[in-house]
Amino acid sequence: MSDPQEELKFTPLDALHREFGAKMVPFAGYEMPVQYRGILAEHQHTRDHASLFDVSHMGQAAIRGSDPVTALEALVPGDLQALGDGQIRYTMLTNDQGGILDDLMVTRRGDHLFLIVNAACKEADFAHIAAGLSDGNQLEIMPDLGLLALQGPEAATALARLAPAARHLQFMSSDSLRVGEIPCIVSRSGYSGEDGYEISVAADRAENLARMLLDQPEVELAGLGARDSLRLEAGLCLYGSDIDQTTTPVEAGLLWSISKRRRAEGGFPGAAIVQQQIENGVGRKRVGIRPDGKAPARAHTEIIDKDGNAIGEITSGGFGPTVGGPIAMGYVTMEFAKPGTEINLSVRGKSLPARVVKMPFTPHRYIRN
Amino acid sequence: MPLKYTEDHEWVSVEGDVATVGISKYAQDQLGDVVFVEVPDAGKQLDKGEEAAVVESVKAASEIYAPLTGDVTEGNPALEDAPSTINTDAEGDGWIFKMTIADATELDDMMDAAAYDGYVAGLE
Numbered sequence: 001m002s003d004p005q006e007e008l009k010f011t012p013l014d015a016l017h018r019e020f021g022a023k024m025v026p027f028a029g030y031e032m033p034v035q036y037r038g039i040l041a042e043h044q045h046t047r048d049h050a051s052l053f054d055v056s057h058m059g060q061a062a063i064r065g066s067d068p069v070t071a072l073e074a075l076v077p078g079d080l081q082a083l084g085d086g087q088i089r090y091t092m093l094t095n096d097q098g099g100i101l102d103d104l105m106v107t108r109r110g111d112h113l114f115l116i117v118n119a120a121c122k123e124a125d126f127a128h129i130a131a132g133l134s135d136g137n138q139l140e141i142m143p144d145l146g147l148l149a150l151q152g153p154e155a156a157t158a159l160a161r162l163a164p165a166a167r168h169l170q171f172m173s174s175d176s177l178r179v180g181e182i183p184c185i186v187s188r189s190g191y192s193g194e195d196g197y198e199i200s201v202a203a204d205r206a207e208n209l210a211r212m213l214l215d216q217p218e219v220e221l222a223g224l225g226a227r228d229s230l231r232l233e234a235g236l237c238l239y240g241s242d243i244d245q246t247t248t249p250v251e252a253g254l255l256w257s258i259s260k261r262r263r264a265e266g267g268f269p270g271a272a273i274v275q276q277q278i279e280n281g282v283g284r285k286r287v288g289i290r291p292d293g294k295a296p297a298r299a300h301t302e303i304i305d306k307d308g309n310a311i312g313e314i315t316s317g318g319f320g321p322t323v324g325g326p327i328a329m330g331y332v333t334m335e336f337a338k339p340g341t342e343i344n345l346s347v348r349g350k351s352l353p354a355r356v357v358k359m360p361f362t363p364h365r366y367i368r369n
Numbered sequence: 370m371p372l373k374y375t376e377d378h379e380w381v382s383v384e385g386d387v388a389t390v391g392i393s394k395y396a397q398d399q400l401g402d403v404v405f406v407e408v409p410d411a412g413k414q415l416d417k418g419e420e421a422a423v424v425e426s427v428k429a430a431s432e433i434y435a436p437l438t439g440d441v442t443e444g445n446p447a448l449e450d451a452p453s454t455i456n457t458d459a460e461g462d463g464w465i466f467k468m469t470i471a472d473a474t475e476l477d478d479m480m481d482a483a484a485y486d487g488y489v490a491g492l493e
Binding site: 034035038039040043225228229294295296298318319321326348 | 401402404405407423425426427428429430449
């Protein structure tokens with residue numbers, strides 16, 4: 001992923017990261033902070049208080065035109081017609097085989113749709129969307145926006161001091177608010193399993209906004225390391241690891257994101273395959289995994305049955321700081337997918353006992369007003 | 370004996386005919402929070418440069434190589450319940466294993482603290 005020959009880009013908060021002692025790493029073509037004080041401390045602070053994450057590397061765009069909802073529904077299985085003004089939908093771009101090109105957030109904002117896509121996929125996504133929209137609808141890429149995530153049980157208290165209306169936003173909804181004096185799009189959403197916000201802001205105001213948020217006593221900076229351990233405990237997929245072009249929404253356990261109407265009507269790439277999988281089942285499924293011992297099992301660890309036969313592979317794995325032990329997710333053949341099933345993980349030549357478990361590993365604590 | 374260091378950031382301390390092995394302060398800082406250590410079992414025969422232990426941080430697993438040829442006499446049992454000792458005292462209580470020394474001349478290839486500091490400074 002990090003070709004040293006490639007010129008790395010910087011987010012609008014680059015100077016702030018360095019000022020706060022971040023360890024910077026190349027990620028999806030950007031120099032990004034992986035940690036400041038330490039991943040465990042940043043993870044725990046997010047679960048207890050509130051953390052500020054710079055996710056300005058992600059892609060932001062709008063779809064405008066005669067009928068953006070119908071136009072984008074031709075590319076994603078999410079039910080966008082059902083979105084009220086300001087509501088957000090988690091969905092995915094699918095290919096003709098029902099595989100996932102990317103997962104994304106779509107917000108209905110008045111006459112247009114607002115999209116947030118993964119950094120590593122954004123150029124391909126935008127080309128795919130621009131080419132796939134029906135006549136009369138256009139994709140408008142918004143490269144001059146930064147994106148900050150404020151996550152944790154005290155996020156609402158901290159943000160409400162600067163934008164009182166933020167406290168009343170519904171989970172998975174969004175509004176145009178001034179934070180201090182800065183115009184922002186504030187969404188009540190996130191990637192940590194905690195209550196929190198994702199805030200789009202003009203790139204040239206992003207550092208100013210970040211400093212205002214950091215001035216709140218609840219808020220500390222957190223990096224990509226904690227972002228990853230938080231989302232893994234929350235059972236949320238990382239694109240490129242847990243879902244990709246070879247996994248369908250059915251195999252990935254993301255059917256909850258496809259409404260009854262979209263399942264019945266189809267009308268998105270790969271719909272016939274997805275419908276057939278809903279009808280007849282799939283051969284493998286994404287599951288949560290808890291090793292019995294203390295050794296973490298990382299991505300690409302082979303999953304085997306008690307006789308040593310391959311039954312799947314871990315796609316994300318590591319140490320869950322809040323769980324206090326190793327956790328993982330991965331794909332197993334259906335006969336092993338039931339919670340409680342005993343499996344084994346092949347780690348450094350040893351067969352480590354583990355168990356299929358329900359996700360999330362730590363309960364979601366979203367605030368549904 | 371003062372510590373000696375390898376280019377892979379292991380340290381060795383020799384007492385009599387037994388060497389104690391760990392990772393340097395610099396290495397633990399690079400790894401970040403250590404959450405699991407797989408120590409070798411007593412009796413394991415190691416060739417210099419062979420994978421001997423694994424130190425896992427939140428983000429990744431890192432192999433620790435045998436700095437010398439010899440047999441493992443003991444893994445540090447304290448790391449099972451307190452792997453973060455590697456962060457708090459890398460070059461003391463955070464030792465990883467002890468081993469016999471089959472060929473003492475292998476120690477001659479290693480760096481003293483001053484040379485290691487210079488080596489690390491060159492990596493920054």
